[in-house]
Amino acid sequence: MVRRSAFDRIFQEMLQIRYRLDDIEAALSRWNPKPIEISESKLLSLPDNLRKTYLIVASEGECTATRVSDMTGRSRAIESNYLNQLVRMGWLTKRRDSKVIHFLLIPGMMLKERQQRR
Secondary structure, eight states: OOOHHHHHHHHHHHHHHHHHHHHHHHHHHHOOOOOOOOOHHHHHTSOHHHHHHHHHHHHHSEEOHHHHHHHHOSOHHHHHHHHHHHHHHTSEEEEEETTEEEEEEOOHHHHHHHHHHO
């Protein structure tokens, strides 16, 4: 049999977790990332196939190759190739989450610096 004090401790911890989650949700709701500003000429310098892939990642913020392939209608292997090309070119970056690789935009200042070096 469990004592009432154990239930009270568990209840208090659950309340603390809820308050922390409320704080996190409030902080995230105030977060408004600025859109990345890329000139049209730089965007048009990409080939059509890579531009389409880049614009999908830009609109989503972060995508997997499967998600991009669902949106473009091209195979996942082709999209994976295009996404990795964009990473090598310095337009995107990637991070691994277990077995899944997520592709995301490079923050604006880093992108501008990389493009100016070329």
